Amino acid sequence: VKQFQSENGLYPSGVVNQETSYTLLRKGFPVYVFTPHSYYGTLGWGARSDTVTTLQIGAKALFPQWYSAGIDWLYGSKSAAFVKAFQKSKGLSESGTIDEATAQQLRQAGIPISLVAVADPKPIYLRSTLWRGAWNDDVLQVQRALVKKFPQYAQFQPDGGFGAKTEAAVKAVQRANGIYPDGGVGPKTTELFRKNGIEAGMFNSAKSTTALNHGVWNSAVTTLQQGLRKYFPESFPCWPDGGFGAKTEAGVKAVQKHFGLPETGFVDKATADQLRSLGVPLTISAPPEELNQTLNTPLGQWQWNSRVMALQKILKYYFPAQTPYTPDGGYGVGSKAGMIKVQNLLQINPTGAFDQETAAKLQEYGIPLSYK
CATH class of the missing domain: 1.10.101.10 (PGBD-like superfamily/PGBD)
Incomplete structure (x- = not known):
């Protein structure tokens, strides 16, 4: 054996191991040595591994009617054909790929290979x-x-x-x-x-001057959704698309609940700061200073004063998709239309005016404004 090993470039141990038996088989000697091997994942087409060698040696030794090919360490068409034939004989699905059920039957037949299960990757x-x-x-x-x-x-x-x-x-x-x-x-x-x-993907680093809420569609929402997929996948079972809808809101509420924040469902500075602490590169600017100002009710069309300006800035920050105007202190057609959109989102009577019902609902929604 030592002489044979030396002549064939093997370590002359004098022991007929799997490597030596592989060389003997190539030389025409029907000597089969099984070495138990484990394979991580599912063993199938294209695999290159000592586990494949064990499979092929076992197939050639025990099932020559199904496998008469060489032993080459590569899981190709002939290995797959053997596995299909073996699976058919055992009443298994003829996939040609070795899963745990097939591996178990192979072991019982005398071919010592096993699979090591690996968990699916998270996003x-x-x-x-x-x-x-x-x-x-x-x-x-x-x-x-x-x-x-x-x-x-x-x-x-x-x-x-x-x-x-x-x-x-x-x-x-x-x-x-x-x-x-x-x-x-x-x-x-x-x-x-x-x-x-x-x-999988790379985070988009994003900064927004407004909160993220229903109807917003931009790169900041994409970054938010990437963070939800990575850290809260059970609460946001969707691929990031950049659109803030009901499922994104549900994911945001899960984040807020996790960090003990008010479960508003929109992403303001406090929520973004907590996401950034996890590693999500999302920055949301602080709310406007006017948030500390007490607003009069009602405020309605054709009014023009600092209270209207404060209201416009507050709504612009928390509801950017519903308020496509530039705050100017004048409660015009655009301000009324924006207010109606906000009221519809809040599911209250869309009067178009900032009244006590709207103010109370905004507070309930999580916006810490004061009104009288």
Whole structure:
């Protein structure tokens, strides 16, 4: 055995291990040695692994009627054909891919391979490119994405540490998909993840001079939704689209409940500050100073004074989508139309005037204004 190993470039241990048996098989000697191997994820087309070698050796030894091909470490069409035949014989779905049920039947048949389950990745949104040396939840989710979608390059247990194995897997994936293999996870790599069904991307850094509420449609809402998807995915089960609707409001309320803020459903400075503490690059300006001013009721069309100006600024801050005017202190047609839109949103009588019902409802809605 030592002589054979030496002549064939193997370490002359004198022990017939799997590597030696593989060489013997290539030389025409029917010597099969099974070495138990585990595979992270689902074993299927394109996989390159010692687990595949064990599968092929077992197929050739135990099921020669279904597998007479070589042993080459690569899960190709002939390996898939064997697995389909094996699955059919066991009454399993003939997918040609080895899942846990198939792996269990293979083990019972004498082929010692097992699968290690890896959790699905959570939505991945990054503020900057991830590099080797990082150790955080972002790395953990990237590792899960690699194992789930590119298991032929990523055979390791995700642990949140961006080490040599993770970097090697990233580079291999990048090479295979025409991306410069720098080993970092940035815009192009996250785009590749998206194309393969993994929600991933780079955060849009955004700043808004107004609160975010129903009807707003801009990049700040996209950033908000990216943050909701990353940190509160159960409360916002949608892909970011930049439009603030009922589902975004529900996600915002979940954030506010988590941080002990009033559950208003709109994103003001206080809510944005808490999101930013998590890592969401969203900045909302402070509300106008006029918020501290006591407003008279009623205020209506054709009035022109500082109270109207204060009301316009307050509504402009909290309801930017409903108030497409420039505050000027004059309660004209635009101000009335904006007030009607706000009242419809609040589900109260759309009088178009700032009356006591409207003022009370705005307070109830979470806007800390004072009125008399």
